[in-house]
Amino acid sequence: MNNDRLKIEEVATQIRNFFNDSTIKKTNVFLKKKNGDWNQFCAALDTIGDTCLAIQNFQQDPNDLFIKNPYLATYGILQALFIQQDAVNYLKISLFGSDKKIDWGNAKYAELAKIRQVRNETIGHPVKTERKGRKSTYVNDEITSCMIDHSSLTKDGFRYMLYMHSKTETKTIKFSEIIELQDKYLGVELEAVMKELQKEEKQHKAKFKGEKLGELLNKPSLFQVNLIYGFQWNDHLAWPSFDHYHELYKKIRKGLEDRFGKFGEAIRIPGTHEVIKKLDFVFSKIETFKNTRKFENYELEVYIDALDAGLNELKTHLTETDKEFEV
Numbered sequence: 273m274n275n276d277r278l279k280i281e282e283v284a285t286q287i288r289n290f291f292n293d294s295t296i297k298k299t300n301v302f303l304k305k306k307n308g309d310w311n312q313f314c315a316a317l318d319t320i321g322d323t324c325l326a327i328q329n330f331q332q333d334p335n336d337l338f339i340k341n342p343y344l345a346t347y348g349i350l351q352a353l354f355i356q357q358d359a360v361n362y363l364k365i366s367l368f369g370s371d372k373k374i375d376w377g378n379a380k381y382a383e384l385a386k387i388r389q390v391r392n393e394t395i396g397h398p399v400k401t402e403r404k405g406r407k408s409t410y411v412n413d414e415i416t417s418c419m420i421d422h423s424s425l426t427k428d429g430f431r432y433m434l435y436m437h438s439k440t441e442t443k444t445i446k447f448s449e450i451i452e453l454q455d456k457y458l459g460v461e462l463e464a465v466m467k468e469l470q471k472e473e474k475q476h477k478a479k480f481k482g483e484k485l486g487e488l489l490n491k492p493s494l495f496q497v498n499l500i501y502g503f504q505w506n507d508h509l510a511w512p513s514f515d516h517y518h519e520l521y522k523k524i525r526k527g528l529e530d531r532f533g534k535f536g537e538a539i540r541i542p543g544t545h546e547v548i549k550k551l552d553f554v555f556s557k558i559e560t561f562k563n564t565r566k567f568e569n570y571e572l573e574v575y576i577d578a579l580d581a582g583l584n585e586l587k588t589h590l591t592e593t594d595k596e597f598e599v
Contacts, residue, residue, distance in 0.1 A: 279459035280356070281324040287363075287466050288317055294473055295596070299533035299540060301366065309366045316363035323356035327451060335427050342425040347395045349447060353454055354391040357384055360458050364465060374461070383453050390445055393418050394432055410437050476531075477599050485527045486590035488520050489583060497580045500558075504569055511562055517583065518555055524590065531597065544589040551582045 291298055291313075302310050330337075330349050337345045361374040376385045393401040398418040402408035408415050413436040424431040429446040495509065495516035502510035525535075525548060532538040535545055557575050561567040 278324045278328060278455050280360075280455055280462060281321060283459055283462040283466060284317060284320045284324070287462065287469065290466065290469055290473075294469070295531060295540060296476055296533050296538075297367075297469065297472060299538050302539055303533075303537060312362050313366035316359045316366060319359035320356060320363070323352045323359065326352040327356075330447075331451070333427070338425065338427045342422075343420075345427070346420070346425060346430060349451075350391040350395050353387055353450065354396070356454065357388060357458065360461055364461075367465065368468065381457070384457050387450050387454055390450065393434060394420060394445075413437050413439070474599065477597050480527075480531060480597050481599055483527070483597075484594045485524050486587060486594050488524055489587055489590065497576070497583065500576050500579075501573065503572065514558060514562065517579070518559070521551060521555060521583075524586070528593065531593065541589075541593075544586075544593070547582060547586050547589060551579070551586065554578045554582055 291301075301313055304310060327349065330345070330352075333345075357374075364372045364374065374381060374384075376388060393416055398420075401416045401418070403414045403416070415436075417435045419433050419435070421431040421433065424444075427447065429444060429448075431442060431444050434441040434443060493516065495513040497513065497517060499507065499509045499513040500511075502513075528541070528544065528548070529535060529538070532540050532544075535548055538545065554575055558572065558579065561572050561575070
């Protein structure tokens with residue numbers, strides 16, 4: 273393998289960017305923070321990036337590390353590969369649940385499982401590796417012990433002897449081969465994660481196909497915001513106009529929450545959320561004035577001005593939202 277960027281790192285970066293721009297997935301994972309999913313997702317992505325950096329540094333090292341400390345280099349690269357596999361597994365679990373975890377016993381992951389086994393029997397548990405858990409027995413060759421041939425340690429790989437009850441096996445590991453295999457198979461796994469995220473995003477957006485939130489405020493109507501000022505001369509369209517816009521606003525507010533998550537929880541649309549908070553306050557104030565009739569004329573006019581400005585600002589946000597949800 274050359275020293276170009278690893279496929280794993282490229283796809284992981286795509287996942288990070290897509291996740292951050294997702295309409296609701298990021299919020300949904302964040303809301304499971306109490307279960308550890310959010311922290312697990314962030315740590316998994318960072319670990320994938322960190323292990324990629326470690327592997328690439330290993331590949332690019334001019335053999336200085338092996339000359340100085342061959343065991344440290346060997347332990348380090350094998351542990352980095354093992355940790356990277358775990359990180360991809362935990363990434364999937366944090367995004368899609370434990371039913372999507374990697375089954376290392378599945379033939380689909382046979383090549384990755386071999387790398388895990390190499391790590392376990394050479395530097396993970398060299399003195400005693402149990403192949404079948406607590407019921408492993410030495411006499412059935414289910415327990416092994418390992419010794420690395422120090423004279424064979426190079427940047428290319430090494431030989432090791434695996435001792436069992438009935439026999440001794442000599443195995444050879446080539447670092448470039450297992451790095452390339454891992455990059456290939458984990459890259460495929462991460463591409464599947466990316467496709468699933470894209471599928472979920474598309475399905476979510478499809479729920480709102482043909483529903484334009486911006487049109488709710490742009491449709492021609494007998495009622496207008498400026499008619500609310502008519503409360504001063506008891507215009508019969510004043511309060512009905514307010515009620516009309518209040519109902520439209522409730523529909524829009526719910527539409528935004530359906531798309532991005534509940535306000536106060538959604539983390540994708542902070543700008544829109546600020547507009548909503550202002551309009552919540554303004555509508556509440558005017559509603560109170562309407563019900564109590566206790567207000568100064570100029571006081572209510574100020575809130576109607578704020579309502580008009582807030583709705584115009586909201587239109588801009590709704591235009592951006594409708595564009596994002598075009599499928």
